[in-house]
Amino acid sequence: MTVTHHPNLTTLIAFSAGTLDEPYAAVIATHLAMSEAGRKTVRQINTIGGALLSAEPDAAMADGALDRLLDAAGDEPLQTPPAPDHALPAPLASYLPGGLESVRWKWTGPGVAVADLPVQRRSPSRLMLLRVGAGRRVPEHSHGGHELTLIIKGAYKDRFGVFAAGDIADHDEDVEHQPIAEDGEDCICMVAVDAPLNFRSRLIRTLQPLFGM
Numbered sequence: 001m002t003v004t005h006h007p008n009l010t011t012l013i014a015f016s017a018g019t020l021d022e023p024y025a026a027v028i029a030t031h032l033a034m035s036e037a038g039r040k041t042v043r044q045i046n047t048i049g050g051a052l053l054s055a056e057p058d059a060a061m062a063d064g065a066l067d068r069l070l071d072a073a074g075d076e077p078l079q080t081p082p083a084p085d086h087a088l089p090a091p092l093a094s095y096l097p098g099g100l101e102s103v104r105w106k107w108t109g110p111g112v113a114v115a116d117l118p119v120q121r122r123s124p125s126r127l128m129l130l131r132v133g134a135g136r137r138v139p140e141h142s143h144g145g146h147e148l149t150l151i152i153k154g155a156y157k158d159r160f161g162v163f164a165a166g167d168i169a170d171h172d173e174d175v176e177h178q179p180i181a182e183d184g185e186d187c188i189c190m191v192a193v194d195a196p197l198n199f200r201s202r203l204i205r206t207l208q209p210l211f212g213m
């Protein structure tokens with residue numbers, strides 16, 4: 001699996017620090033199970049964070065110390081084995097013991113369906129699966145907050161490029177886009193959101209409460 005779109009560094013740092021809300025942490029953990037590059041970055045963040053915590057308050061880093069830390073972090077063995085291609089990555093599977101076949105999809109518009117995943121802790125944000133039929137489009141929208149999307153199966157394309165299995169789209173409220181699923185296979189994504197989407201179409205905005213998005 002070749003992952004070309006990665007989370008923002010601030011999102012990964014928050015994940016490492018344990019400060020992400022559960023829906024976002026679940027998306028990042030699932031991404032890490034699919035992305036060797038993502039696991040390497042998190043190891044580097046952990047190494048640097050540990051070094052900063054253990055450093056004397058006023059001690060300056062020696063020349064080249066950061067490079068040596070990064071090199072050392074890159075040589076550590078993997079802590080999260082990659083998922084076999086046929087299986088759901090473990091962090092997602094823990095929310096879906098019955099697999100994708102067990103999902104009860106809720107229709108939210110032509111070619112688009114969602115299903116909420118059960119979040120354990122009281123959470124102000126929402127974790128869900130989004131399914132976009134092959135060749136279908138999600139209506140153009142911006143985000144009321146932070147939208148973190150991981151592609152599980154299939155692929156979609158928007159103005160940021162093609163997003164395929166393992167890729168992350170890490171968007172804040174400034175981003176406007178219209179994902180269109182690639183032909184041939186439904187695109188299934190794992191999504192964390194902390195606010196409703198802002199659809200450009202007034203008709204869709206009017207119907208939005210019915211769609212549950």
Ligand code: ZN
Pocket residue numbers: 141142143147171177
């Ligand atoms: Zn979006």
